[in-house]
Amino acid sequence: MSQDSDSLQQLRRDIDRIDESIHDLLMQRSALVGRIAAAKADSRVTLRPGREADILRRLLGRHSGEFPKLALVRIWREIMGALVGLQGPFSVAVHAAGRSTSAIELARNHFGMVAPLHAYRSAGQVVRAVADGHASVGVVPLTPGTELADEAEPWWASLTVGSGEPPRVVARLPFAGVAPAQGAPEPPQALVIACRDHDETGDDRTVLVLETGPEVSRDRLRAVLSAAGLEPAQLLAIYRHGAVWLHMVEILGHVAGGDARLTALVAPRDPISHASVIGGYATPLSPEALT
């Protein structure tokens, strides 16, 4: 026979009642899935990263009380990951570089426990798996500021070409990251690709690939972008290949492919000979937004 006090027993009955309410609502939320899937019948990809970001921002905006925001985000990531998987086939291709499991962890944390993950040995294989429809989305590790020279073309360069609905960058992980512990290395990051365009959310970043001649400094590139009205947020990677340099750059805001500022970038006297939008994403939540 339990020794717990009557008041504890009563509190536990309250918790059981609340759990059942949460559970009922979860089942109700899931019951909408058929209608949601039907409304997307003409779309190859059911995932909507922009909508998911809107939901999380809205909930965090109304949140109060003791329950930790990070835990709130994690619960909703699990719910949304499960619901995407109920709308049709959904799988995640991950570039598991070397023995590192960090991209797999990022993918699990974002897409939840239910989504099947498949590890690939190269980022190029991940892009192909997504392009061919073998995977719904791909997760490729990102180390901002990466410099590559004369190796095989990086995966992101291949997103500038392709017809039909080629893979595009649609999210940056972690969407809800925590600040690294003091002295600890930068936490792992990744980009998510899928065969659809990013939906504007009102707080977004755009990823551009810029082609220049050699010896274009970061400062020069920043100046040229700013002069064209595009605010560079971060230089994500550079690929130096003989006389052709490719730069993957993150821009503040949502920039559509046909934006006049992109045309202005490729002016005859400027160092940029080609500019392509390869995707975009809802700006990830800052660690401050989660405390």
Ligand SMILES: C=C(O[C@@H]1C=C(C(=O)O)C=C[C@H]1O)C(=O)O
């Ligand atoms: C339910 C939808 O499909 C997916 C699941 C979502 C959810 O569980 O809220 C949100 C966006 C989509 O990734 C939707 O598009 O609204």
